Amino acid sequence: MGSSMPVHLRHAALRLAHSAREEMVWIDAIDNAELRDMILTELSPAILTAVCPQPGVTLSDDDPDCFFHDGRDSCYLKLLFTLARNSNWHPHLVEDHHIDRCISIVAKCDLGPHAFYLAGILLRIAPEQSSVASLNSITERQWWDIMRKAWFYTRYDIYDIHCFEFLPVLVEGTKRYMQIAREYHLEYLIRCVDRVLLSALETRDSQQGEGEGVIVVVKELRTVVSDMIKKLVGSQGVVSP
Known part of the structure; x- marks a missing residue:
């Protein structure tokens, strides 16, 4: 996926990587250490080149290599979301500037449905990469915006x-960053959580075991948010109906 490769070929290669992401994520299962290290070292920067062949160059929105393209970057972020499940990928995602790109997307773009995948990437990597300057550039407001939009x-x-x-x-990320939330955002968050519980979680086949545990954790978040709303209302001297 070199930068000199025609754009349609780079994007096709990105789609192939996206399709193979479940195989790529468990790269450490490869017994041949030399092959494994080669894939980790060379594939990660190649993926970035597919979406950003000319770092630092500002292109028009109608250019196929524009900063953000919904279809292209949907594949890209879903791929990173998958790779971030394996901590062996984390140093490469940081060192090869994927996290820098994610942070730029947060700063420059309307996150929309991509918020969920950005949350999955950044929340998994941030705790162990706290010394990375670019991660420290994410403001509390931006973190909260990612969380609330992810729930939607x-x-x-x-x-x-x-x-x-x-x-x-x-859930843990939401608890951490919702402290600056306004009351109406918290009320909306509860509605989003309720929709998740009603439309998906409680109808999953995996209700038993770990799946049931996930549902419990989400319900606990609802309780925490509800309690925070009550405190906000109380601090304003308003009696709830």
Whole structure:
């Protein structure tokens, strides 16, 4: 996926990598250490080149290599979301500037449905890469925006088992960054959580065992958010109806 490769070939290669992401994520299962290290070292920067062949160059929105393209970057972020499930990929995602790109997307773009995948990437990597300067550039407001928007789109992704398994991480991230939230955002968050519980979690075949545990964690978040709303209302001297 070199930068000199025609754009349609780079994007086709990205789609292939996206299709093979479940095989790529467990790269450490390869017994041949030399082959494994080669794939980790060379594939990660190649993926970035597919979406950003000219770093630092500003292109028009109608250019196929524009900063953000919904279809292209949907594949890209879903690929990173999958790779971030394996901590062996984390140093490469940081060193090869994938995390820098994710942070730029947060700063420059309307996140929309991509918020869920950005949350999955950044929340998994941030705790162990706290010394990375670019991660420190994410403001509390931006973190909270990612969390609340991720919940809005969670119900559309929850039928994917790997998205479902990510929910406890999203819950913890939400608890951490919702302290600056306004009351109406918290009320909206409860509605989003309720929709997730009603439309997906409680109808999953995996209710038993770990799946049931995920549902419990999400319900606990609802309680925490509800309690925070009550405190906000109380601090304003307003009596709830």
